[in-house]
Amino acid sequence: MTSHQERYDNWAPDYNKDVAARNYDGPEYMVEYLMELADANKVPVSPSLPDFKILDVACGSGLVGQMLQKKGFSHIDGTDLSQGMIVEAHHSGAYQTLMAWINLNQPLPFFLHGQYDLTVCCGVFALDFVEPKSLSHLVQVTKPGGTIIMSTKTTYYDTYDFAGYYQSLVETGALELVDYRMNKPYLGTEADGHYWVFNVPAAQEGAA
Ligand SMILES: C[S@@+](CC[C@H](N)C(=O)[O-])C[C@H]1O[C@@H](n2cnc3c(N)ncnc32)[C@H](O)[C@@H]1O
Structure with a gap:
């Protein structure tokens, strides 16, 4: 068991209360930003698209899933390293399928590859949770x-x-940068988050 897994397993029952007290704005900011881009037709994201599937990677207690559910999205799956956090995500009622013990420092399970219209990952590229190369694991699961x-x-x-x-x-x-915002609300009163939006290019016809 990694130290992060143990820490989040222990923290899980109090996580929502504690981060609310610390003004954790990441999930709300991310979902509002996403919907602004969707409304401007900059990303192909809408709850009305048929069979639109979202994967919330390192979903924690489900704060992002709940925000997405409020926007009308119905198929949201989640993974996390911590089983305790996955139990909390289950209580949120926002997810269809939840998977514990999934470490983003390693490739995500093969059966998830290429399955998702939208992959979200909030509050995880922080401290020493994951290496930058974990971005390639998000690419793998995205259609x-x-x-x-x-x-x-x-x-x-x-x-x-x-x-x-x-x-x-x-x-x-392997990736296109669609949009980004730096120094935006994340945790507490400081603008201490950057937000990144990527497109996974469709394979070019005739490409080698
Ligand atoms: C700050 S919480 C964010 C949770 C959720 N995404 C949110 O925004 O509320 C960080 C989450 O990352 C998970 N985590 C930490 N290291 C991880 C890793 N290597 N692989 C997968 N999940 C990890 C923790 O268990 C925890 O649920």
Whole structure:
């Protein structure tokens, strides 16, 4: 068991209460940002699209899923390293399928690959939870033509070479940057979050 898994298993029953007290705005900011881009037709994201499937990676107690559910999305699956957090996500009632013990530092399970129209990951590229290369694991589970929205804490972005990593994926054609916002609400009163929106390009016909 990793130290993060143990910490979140222990914290899970009090997580929602504690982060509310610390003004954790990440989930709300991320979903509002996503819907603004959707309304502007910058991302193919809508609850009215048929069979629209979302994966919330490291979903925690389900705060992002609940926000998405309020926007009308009905098929939301979730994964997390911590079983305790997955139990809380189950109580939220926002998810169809939930999977515990899924470590984002490793490729996500094969049967999830290429399955999701939208992959969300909030509050996870922070501290030392995951390495920047975990972005490639989000790409794997997203359908060609699908969208990824994720946050990086400003301190994470400054410490790890997240920009260098996502740019390397853009250069290989695995990812396109659609939009981003830096220094926006995340935790507490500081604007300490960056938000990133990517498109996973559809395979080009005739491409080698
Ligand atoms: C700050 S919480 C964010 C939870 C949720 N996404 C939200 O915004 O409320 C971080 C979550 O990441 C999970 N986590 C930490 N390291 C992880 C890893 N390597 N792989 C998958 N999940 C991880 C924790 O269990 C916890 O649920």
